[in-house]
Amino acid sequence: MFANYNSPDTGTGKSTLLSILGKFIPQEERILVIEDTAEIQLPHDLLQLLNTGHSGTLCTIHANSVQQGLARFTSCVLQSGVDLPYRAIKTNIADSLSVVIHLERRPGRRYVSEVLLINGYEPDADLFAYGAVFLAKQDHP
Numbered sequence: 001m002f003a004n005y006n007s008p009d010t011g012t013g014k015s016t017l018l019s020i021l022g023k024f025i026p027q028e029e030r031i032l033v034i035e036d037t038a039e040i041q042l043p044h045d046l047l048q049l050l051n052t053g054h055s056g057t058l059c060t061i062h063a064n065s066v067q068q069g070l071a072r073f074t075s076c077v078l079q080s081g082v083d084l085p086y087r088a089i090k091t092n093i094a095d096s097l098s099v100v101i102h103l104e105r106r107p108g109r110r111y112v113s114e115v116l117l118i119n120g121y122e123p124d125a126d127l128f129a130y131g132a133v134f135l136a137k138q139d140h141p
Contacts, residue, residue, distance in 0.1 A: 021058060047077055047092055066100045066114050070128055087123045094121035094128055104136075111136060 063069035070093065077089050084092070102114040115134040122129055 047073075047082075047089070047096065063102075066102045066116050066130075067128075069100060069102065070097075087121075090121045090126070090128070091123065094118055099133075100130075 061069050061072060063072050073093060074090055077084075077093070078086070082089070097118040100114075100116045100118060101112060104111060104113040112134065113136040114132070116130040116132055119129040119131060121127070
């Protein structure tokens with residue numbers, strides 16, 4: 001399972017949620033932690049790690065929605081100079097991710113706003129196929 005905690009801001013609780021989920025990792029599992037305040041500096045390496053067939057990868061990225069997080073991850077891989085076609089990158093991302101979680105921070109609260117299952121990538125439409133597991137009600141001003 002892959003969980004990606006996307007958030008536009010620092011302080012939304014990504015690390016806290018990641019720590020809580022980490023407590024469910026069995027003792028015999030390997031854990032690799034890469035933390036960088038400049039965010040993903042090695043996007044191609046991360047994509048390769050996600051595609052090794054080992055389940056249980058967790059990572060964070062800053063974005064305003066799950067869809068923007070997927071687009072941002074794609075952009076990071078493209079900007080890394082990796083010699084892979086665009087469709088191959090998007091297909092690899094879709095094949096690597098199972099669950100994407102978006103966290104938000106509003107005045108006085110932090111909450112999970114989206115949980116999506118990634119079902120694949122549709123190259124002809126250039127869209128990720130996903131199903132919503134949870135969508136928070138939007139606040140109306």
